[in-house]
Amino acid sequence: MATFREIGEFGFIERIGAAALPPAVGVCCGIGDDCAVLACENDRVRLITSDLMVEGVHFAVEGSNPGWLGHKLLAVSLSDIAAMGGEPREAVVSLAIPPDFDVGFMERVYKGLRGLASRFGVNVVGGDTTRSTGPLVMNLTLTGEMDQDRVCYRSGAARGDLIYASGTLGDSSAGLKLALGQAVGLSEEDREFLLRRHHRPEPRVALGRALAASGTVTAMLDLSDGMASDLRHICRQSGVSAVIDGTAIPVSPAFRRFREHSDACTRNLEITGGEDYELLFTVAPGGRDDVEALASEPGISCIGRIVSGDERIYIENAQGLRSELEARGFEHF
Numbered sequence: 001m002a003t004f005r006e007i008g009e010f011g012f013i014e015r016i017g018a019a020a021l022p023p024a025v026g027v028c029c030g031i032g033d034d035c036a037v038l039a040c041e042n043d044r045v046r047l048i049t050s051d052l053m054v055e056g057v058h059f060a061v062e063g064s065n066p067g068w069l070g071h072k073l074l075a076v077s078l079s080d081i082a083a084m085g086g087e088p089r090e091a092v093v094s095l096a097i098p099p100d101f102d103v104g105f106m107e108r109v110y111k112g113l114r115g116l117a118s119r120f121g122v123n124v125v126g127g128d129t130t131r132s133t134g135p136l137v138m139n140l141t142l143t144g145e146m147d148q149d150r151v152c153y154r155s156g157a158a159r160g161d162l163i164y165a166s167g168t169l170g171d172s173s174a175g176l177k178l179a180l181g182q183a184v185g186l187s188e189e190d191r192e193f194l195l196r197r198h199h200r201p202e203p204r205v206a207l208g209r210a211l212a213a214s215g216t217v218t219a220m221l222d223l224s225d226g227m228a229s230d231l232r233h234i235c236r237q238s239g240v241s242a243v244i245d246g247t248a249i250p251v252s253p254a255f256r257r258f259r260e261h262s263d264a265c266t267r268n269l270e271i272t273g274g275e276d277y278e279l280l281f282t283v284a285p286g287g288r289d290d291v292e293a294l295a296s297e298p299g300i301s302c303i304g305r306i307v308s309g310d311e312r313i314y315i316e317n318a319q320g321l322r323s324e325l326e327a328r329g330f331e332h333f
Contacts, residue, residue, distance in 0.1 A: 032237065033154055034083040034221055035144065045151060047144035049080035055135035066105045068199040069138075070112030076224065077142035078120060078203035079277040083222040085152045085212020086144035088205060090125045091117065094139040096132035109138070120205060150212040152220035152281070157238035161218050161282040161306040164291065166204050167298040168252040169227060170259075171197035173273025177262075184261045190254040201277040202298070208279055210294045216287030226274045228325050231313055234282065241309025244271075244325065247318050250301040271315075271325070282306055 028045055029037035035047040053073055055061055074091065081088045093113070097106065117124060122142070175198025178184065178191055186194075204222075211217045219234045227249075235242055249270050251259075259267060278298075283291050292300065313325040 028148065028151070029153065034080040035086070037084070037151055039148065040145070043148045044145055045148045047081055047084050047086045047146065048141065049077050049144075050139065050141040051076045051080070053138045055137070057135075061105070061136060065112075065199065066108035067112030067115070070109040070114075071116045071200050073109070073138055073140050074113050074116050074122065074142070075201045075203050076277065077140050078116070078122075078205055079201070079222040079224070081142060081144040082203050082205040082208030083152070083220055083279060084144070084146070085150055085208050085217070085220070086146040087209060088120050088122050089143045089145055090123050091140055091142045093124060093127040094141075095127070095129045096137040097129065098132050098134070098136065101136060113140075120203075146209075146212065150215070152208075152212050152217050153237075154219050154221050154234050155237040157219040157234050157240050157282040157306045158284070159240060159306055159308045161284055162288060162302050163231070163242060163244070163280070163282055163304040163306065164300045165223070165227070165250060165278055165280050165303050166207055166295070166300050167276070167278040168250045168255065168270075169223065169276050169278060170255045170270035170273045171252055172201065172275040172277075173198075173226075173269040174255050174258045175199065176275070178258075182262070184258055186254070186257060186261065190257055193252070193254045194258060198275065201275065203277060204279050204298065207295065207298070207300075211279070211281060211291065214287070214290050214294060216283050216290050218282045218284055220279060220281035223276045223278045223280050224274055226272045227280065228271050228313065229274075230280055232311065234280070235306075235309075235311040235313060238306075239311070240306050241312045241314070242304055242306055243322065244304040244313065244315045246315045248301060248303045250299070250303070 026039040028039055035049040038046045038048065040046050053059060053069070059069055077091070078088055113124070171194055175194035175196070178195055179198060211220065219238055221230055221233060223230050231242055251270050255270070314322045315325045316322045
């Protein structure tokens with residue numbers, strides 16, 4: 001008997017994907033990308049994504065800001081829509097709540113959710129509520145729309161493509177360590193920046209839509225489990241390998257100072273740390289100028305290139321020495 005601890009999240013996804021029903025008419029993409037993609041009229045598609053947050057796994061009720069939890073519940077799904085290049089539409093929220101749970105806490109969760117929803121034109125149109133005999137569980141399903149010929153999948157990267165990342169990496173993982181009580185000699189400004197990056201991620205919807213509309217992106221996903229893990233999805237689904245320039249990975253000044261004050265086990269969080277919800281994407285060399293002209297805020301960085309190979313990832317240091325990058329990142333089991 002195989003256990004989830006043995007096969008992990010992605011091993012399970014591979015199993016159920018292999019046994020899935022044959023693709024139905026109108027299903028452009030099912031299991032295996034940031035969103036499912038369903039064909040609509042007039043060469044448009046509907047995007048669908050769903051995310052869970054479980055007390056004791058993703059958050060602790062005690063000491064948490066409920067408004068931030070509501071923000072993050074929607075933000076992670078908005079990031080999936082952004083990774084396909086889409087425009088977010090409607091959301092449904094399902095809750096499993098212990099009977100003695102504080103109603104006011106959940107009202108504040110919804111206040112945070114609605115605040116972010118109003119910024120992106122998302123309507124919460126329904127859901128389900130049931131009793132939980134254990135932890136608080138929150139699930140949000142989000143839809144989006146876009147032109148069918150502009151959808152950015154994970155599977156289009158080719159040899160010679162350039163690899164880009166938006167924003168800065170490692171901030172959320174550093175913020176999580178601070179939230180868990182790691183003592184680091186940082187200024188209050190740096191602490192607040194890193195904690196905000198963890199608790200209130202900013203989905204890159206506008207950038208994702210601009211990249212998709214440019215027609216230059218060959219593959220894209222969002223960074224939820226860490227660059228070392230997520231880039232491997234592009235390599236696997238595109239049948240290629242990748243080389244990362246270790247000196248080009250973008251980090252914030254606050255993260256750099258966090259790293260200087262931390263022990264050795266935190267030194268590679270920009271590579272292995274999850275929940276940054278930035279965009280990682282590949283671009284054909286001829287599209288470099290067009291893509292870089294789009295990125296003023298939050299900025300993008302060219303961090304490597306796609307090469308031929310069997311789904312491996314290599315990292316080069318400042319001296320050009322190359323080593324294989326282990327498949328490390330967040331793993332649920």
